[in-house]
Amino acid sequence: xxxxVAVKRVVDYNIKVRIKPDGSDVDIHGVKxxxxxxxxxxxxxxxxxxxxxxxxxxxxxxxxxxxxxxVLRHALAMGADRAILIESHVKLQPLxxxxxxxxxxxxxxxxxxxxxxxxxxxxxxxxxxxxxxLLGYPQGTFVSALNVEGNEVTVTREVDGGTEDIxxxxxxxxxxxxxxxxxxxxxxxxxxxxxxxxxxxLHAPEMGVDVKPRLxxxxxxxxxxRKPGIKVDSVEELLSKLRTIEGIQL
Amino acid sequence: MKTxxxxxxxxxxxxxxxxxxxxxxxxxxxxxxxxxxxxxxSEIAQQAAAISGVARVIQxxxxxxxxxLAEDVxxxxxxxxxxxxxxxxxHSSFSRNILPRAAALLxxxxxxxxxxxxxxxxxxxSGYAGNILNTIHSTDAIQVLTVHxxxxxxxxxxxxxxxxxxxxxxAFGKTRWLAEKHxxxxxxxxxxxxxxxxxxxxxxxxxxxxxxxxPLAAKLGAALGATRAAVDAGYAPNEIQVGQTGVVVAPDxxxxxxxxxxxxxTYGMKxxxxxxxxxxxxxxxxxxxxxxxxxADLFEAVPTLxxxxx
Numbered sequence: 127x128x129x130x131v132a133v134k135r136v137v138d139y140n141i142k143v144r145i146k147p148d149g150s151d152v153d154i155h156g157v158k159x160x161x162x163x164x165x166x167x168x169x170x171x172x173x174x175x176x177x178x179x180x181x182x183x184x185x186x187x188x189x190x191x192x193x194x195x196x197v198l199r200h201a202l203a204m205g206a207d208r209a210i211l212i213e214s215h216v217k218l219q220p221l222x223x224x225x226x227x228x229x230x231x232x233x234x235x236x237x238x239x240x241x242x243x244x245x246x247x248x249x250x251x252x253x254x255x256x257x258x259x260l261l262g263y264p265q266g267t268f269v270s271a272l273n274v275e276g277n278e279v280t281v282t283r284e285v286d287g288g289t290e291d292i293x294x295x296x297x298x299x300x301x302x303x304x305x306x307x308x309x310x311x312x313x314x315x316x317x318x319x320x321x322x323x324x325x326x327x328l329h330a331p332e333m334g335v336d337v338k339p340r341l342x343x344x345x346x347x348x349x350x351x352r353k354p355g356i357k358v359d360s361v362e363e364l365l366s367k368l369r370t371i372e373g374i375q376l
Numbered sequence: 377m378k379t380x381x382x383x384x385x386x387x388x389x390x391x392x393x394x395x396x397x398x399x400x401x402x403x404x405x406x407x408x409x410x411x412x413x414x415x416x417x418s419e420i421a422q423q424a425a426a427i428s429g430v431a432r433v434i435q436x437x438x439x440x441x442x443x444x445l446a447e448d449v450x451x452x453x454x455x456x457x458x459x460x461x462x463x464x465x466x467h468s469s470f471s472r473n474i475l476p477r478a479a480a481l482l483x484x485x486x487x488x489x490x491x492x493x494x495x496x497x498x499x500x501x502s503g504y505a506g507n508i509l510n511t512i513h514s515t516d517a518i519q520v521l522t523v524h525x526x527x528x529x530x531x532x533x534x535x536x537x538x539x540x541x542x543x544x545x546x547a548f549g550k551t552r553w554l555a556e557k558h559x560x561x562x563x564x565x566x567x568x569x570x571x572x573x574x575x576x577x578x579x580x581x582x583x584x585x586x587x588x589x590x591p592l593a594a595k596l597g598a599a600l601g602a603t604r605a606a607v608d609a610g611y612a613p614n615e616i617q618v619g620q621t622g623v624v625v626a627p628d629x630x631x632x633x634x635x636x637x638x639x640x641x642t643y644g645m646k647x648x649x650x651x652x653x654x655x656x657x658x659x660x661x662x663x664x665x666x667x668x669x670x671x672a673d674l675f676e677a678v679p680t681l682x683x684x685x686x
Contacts, residue, residue, distance in 0.1 A: 142639070143504050152508060220476070221485050248503050249620065250488045255446065255476035264447055264550040267473050270614070280554070285469040286567070286623065288558035288615050292445070295550040304604070304621060305614065340485035344498065345511040352646065355653075355666045361680045364652065364670050371650060374629055376596070376685050 127181045127274075129172040130236035131206065132227055133188045134162040135197045136247040145346050152346060161197045164242025166204075167302040170309040171272060172240050173205045180274045181238075183207050187230055189214055189223055195325060202320035203312040209323065214330035214337065222337030224256035229333050231261060236297065238279065243268050243301040254301035264294045270305040377461035378431075379404050382453070383412045384470045385420045387442075390427075392568045393466035395530035398427055400523040402531075403493045404462050407431035410537075411456075413449050415442035421539045428535035438544040443556070447548035450477035455545060457482050460518060467522035467624075468567075479520040487514060487521035505620040506643035526626035526647060559613050561600075566616055569599035571629045574618055574645070577605040578634025578656070578674060585611040588675065589633065592682045601625065603641045619644035634674045637662025654678065 137143055138158040146153045161169075175181040186201035187210040188194040198209035212226050231239060244251035258265035266272075270289070271282035274296075283290045284303050294300075330337060358364045368376055379401045384391040394410075401408045409432045410424045421435045436452050457463060457478065465471035467489040479486040490499040497514040499521065566572065573593040579585040585606065593600050602612035604619055618625055620640040630648035634655060635641060642665050645651070653666035654677050663669045670677060 137504070139640075142507060145508060152504070219485060221480060221483075224480060244621070246505065246620070249505065250486070251472055252476035252479070252486050252488060255450075255473065256480035256486075258447075259450060259477040259480035264548065265473075265477065266551075267446070268469060283469075283473075284614050285556075286615065287565075288556060288613075290443075290556045291554040293552040293554055298550075305608065340514060340516050341487070342513040342515065343510055344513055346503075347509045347511070349502070349506065349509050352651075352665050352667070355651075355663060355669045357669045357671070359670075361670070361672075361677055361684060364668055365681070365684055367668055368629075368650070368652070374650065 127238070128183045128185065128234065128236040129175060129181045129238045129240060130231060130234055131165070131168050131172045131184060131186050131201065132239070132241040132253070133165045133169065133186050133197050133201050134242070134245045135159055135188060135190055135194045136162045136245055139163055139246055145348060149345050149347060151343060159196070161200050162242050162245045164244060164302055164304065166309040167304060167306045168240040168242050169201050169204050169206065170307045171302060174307065175274060185210065185234060185236065187212065187227065189218055189226055191215065198325050199317070199320050200312060202323040203317040204310060207323070209325045211325055211327045212330050213327055216330070216337055217339065218337055219339050219341055220250050220252040220256055221340060223253050224260055225335040225337060226330055226333060227257050228260045229335060238296060239299045241299070241301050243303050254299050258299035261299070263297055263299050265299045266292060266294050267301045268303045269300055270303045272300065272306065378407045378409055378459060379462040379464070380409050380411055380456070380460040382463070382465035382471060382474065383410045383424055384466065384468060385412070385414065387414060390420060390423050391466065391468070392530070393468060393525035395427060396525035396528040397464060397466040397523055398429055398531040399528040400493060401462065401464055402429055406461065409434055411436065411453070413441050413444045413452060415439050425537040425539050426533050426535055428532050430535050430537040433537050433539045435539055435541045436544050437541065440547040441544065443553040445548065445551050445553060446473040446477050447551055449474045450481060451545055451548060453478040454481040456542065457518060462519045464521045464523055466525040471522045475520055475522060482518055482520065484516040484518045484520055485514060487512065487519070489524050490521050491524045491527055505639045506646065507639060524624070526624070559615060563593060564597065564599050566599040566601055566623050567625060569625070569627050571596045571598035572601045572625050572627045573598045573631045573633065574601035574603070574635060575606055575612065575633050576603040576635035577609055579606060579611055582611045588678050592678055595682055595685050603635050632662050632666065633678055635662050636660050637665065
């Protein structure tokens, strides 16, 4: 069984992004980048399936510029067998990413495609579902537990108000929630070894796919800040303040 | 052209957020159709028909839709989608599972969690866990989007839309529904509660989480929420997680107890009208989004607060 894992390169989750002075986009120049946290869960799950003897090969794929080699090296250092970089100088959107991934799936024929359920930069949460649609594959999204038995994967999905279990016939697209697992730490020797693992480069413009952005970013602004709060010294003071607010009865 | 709204329901009742999605759908000033998918949906379809501003309820009823799967609902939307200029739903785990799939089948982009809708297919939505606002323009012929329901007023009742049944395509068949687990409680639903009492990792254990927060929530008639840290630590179930990857709430009063206030959490609650934070750490970031800040030991302050409420 082969598993393909899609890995997005995003601004590190601890960093508060700045907006460019002209408001055209966020300024990520010189900002620490890394693997999208949900995608790290996806890599980890693929590796666990390999360690359980259920998968034989884990292939990581990332889309972007040559800078994306760092996240692929990270996936390789975690334990992926090989990596594919789809080089694109167009800023890709979920539908374009799904179309490019589809061509990789058609070539690689993985049994499971694992992705994070959303990326922490655009918070769209669409790529996995779109890829499944384009492939005509079933999907298991927001997955917090997963079990492969034969030609079927049983997943627990995190949904509003609880969880849902579904059984999906392979090949399938699975998107990982943070509670799926705790990704392993990468050890330095593994990072060194990962340098020797192959990264194949494909060029998006040569893949015969329309990746033209459908959404145009017009402006980026900061949300209005909440007005500064009041410090209260006791529960009594808190209650007396709250009781003056219309509509609140305590 | 027309607007299609995907209706979420639990087999008995429509989701409260649907009423807000219907209001959002009125933006385009074109007839609004509701798509009700399920099995034995006559009751639900009648409820949907009574929402004012709805032109037509499209009922897709079949045994295999009793627990509607994304594959089947997306195929249904694809079948009828070309009749519509706009296809939308309230942002929820239900719609987030289905609409991206439907959008890809229709070969159009999707706008997730639109905060506001503007002329010329322009939307404002947040990025980076609510740290920035993106104004985006869609160039597609069909607009597929989910809307941030708390930003829209709920549509009222009083409509009498026509209900039409449509032929349901055969089941996709590669996915089987097995089970669902819902933690039923007597508390109001988190996403629509007027008051939310939310706890973080400082509670220290599942027992303390329950013991400290439940009496306060009960007295206030509030829903319980939790941070991701508290959920990961096993203090609270996943479905009450508030934040970027959990539920987004905008109650009249949000009481954050022992919550540090990571941006991933504040994303899910910063639209609350009044925020109260109780935390021992005076530097906790939650105090930057709180209206009333009490630096105190929560194990003393919360029981005192609970006792003082009438």
